[in-house]
Amino acid sequence: MGAVKTKRMPRAVREQQMLDAAVRIFGQRGYMAASMDEIAELAGVSKPLVYLYLNSKEDLFIACIRREATALTEAVRAGVRPGLPADRQLWDGLQAFFAHTAEHPDGWSVLHLQARTHGEPFAAEVAAMRAEIVAFVTRLVAVAARAAHRDPDLPEGEVAGLAEALVGAAESLAAWANVTPGVTARQAAATLMNFAWSGLGNLLSGHVWTPPA
Amino acid sequence: MGAVKTKRMPRAVREQQMLDAAVRIFGQRGYMAASMDEIAELAGVSKPLVYLYLNSKEDLFIACIRREATALTEAVRAGVRPGLPADRQLWDGLQAFFAHTAEHPDGWSVLHLQARTHGEPFAAEVAAMRAEIVAFVTRLVAVAARAAHRDPDLPEGEVAGLAEALVGAAESLAAWANVTPGVTARQAAATLMNFAWSGLGNLLSGHVWTPPA
Structure with missing residues (x-):
């Protein structure tokens, strides 16, 4: 009966289960130490099925990067x-x-x-996601600058630099928050908002940015 | 005569020449693609001498990371x-x-x-340098906060978070500046100073931080 159930589960669902397991093992053990046996066991499938669906450890890792990158980008856009x-x-x-990276520490x-510490082609996958987020933030800052000034004081290159700095x-802060006990996603977001919006100068003189209620 | 000169050159000087060549080749070709032949040729020594002095490609790369990390940390401290x-x-x-990273693009x-894209033990070497710089910035922000308030409004965790964000x-900005034509070290520093000190909110309303003359 169990075998019949297994066969009837759609491929897409099975694949997501494998990716769930792989993100967890890759995130916790690291790429090198992660074993396909452990991933298959956590996913509740046989190892040959993982290879059948996702081809190789490298391809499985790339599929993880793409899924997590898409989920993170979509979460930010939706917010x-x-x-x-x-x-x-x-x-x-x-x-x-910060909510997404805190809820998905293994994905982050x-x-x-x-993805950044095991060379190509993994680093290129993350670089593509990062470029998309930088472009999104650049547009956000550019629109805000145009709204603030009729003749924008911030040249295009400066806006791009600010977006790079913010990203x-x-x-950096998300990596720190995920390994520092007691730092919530909201606190991390507030720290960066204060840093980015009010600036250290205002913070040090006691002028903080106050989040909406 | 040339051979005699070669022999008389102190080992420390020779090693620095090898490291100069290695940083350039590793920085431009990447760790995987860098060849020990090319490094030896650029250093003007034989390949066996490189192995004699620095043991292996991995050890040579670690020596490069340590030297460049020390140089960068010292440059920031000295500034x-x-x-x-x-x-x-x-x-x-x-x-x-920014001046140091612009003058030493291969080292950066x-x-x-x-160092971060080729796994351990390289990533751990850079993590150690980064932790030192974060600690340095944390002390700087903490001292500034104490100077600004008799009873500091910024709790310790917040200061640590701000330092992580700043680093x-x-x-991010140094990597961007080094690949973006026309962005000088001073401009990159001013962009980050404005971002970090005045905050985006002030920038967007036209209140910029002005560097000392």
């Missing part, structure tokens, strides 16, 4: 509502980012740590 | 004079950081890209 004030859009985007480890800060 | 106002210390530190590529932003 931001265009038309709201710039600080609100940024706050919503940061909250979505795969993207930020594992780098978010990546 | 900052304690006792100056916090924004001046931060500006000096950022200028030293080794630290930021190559992540600097890393």
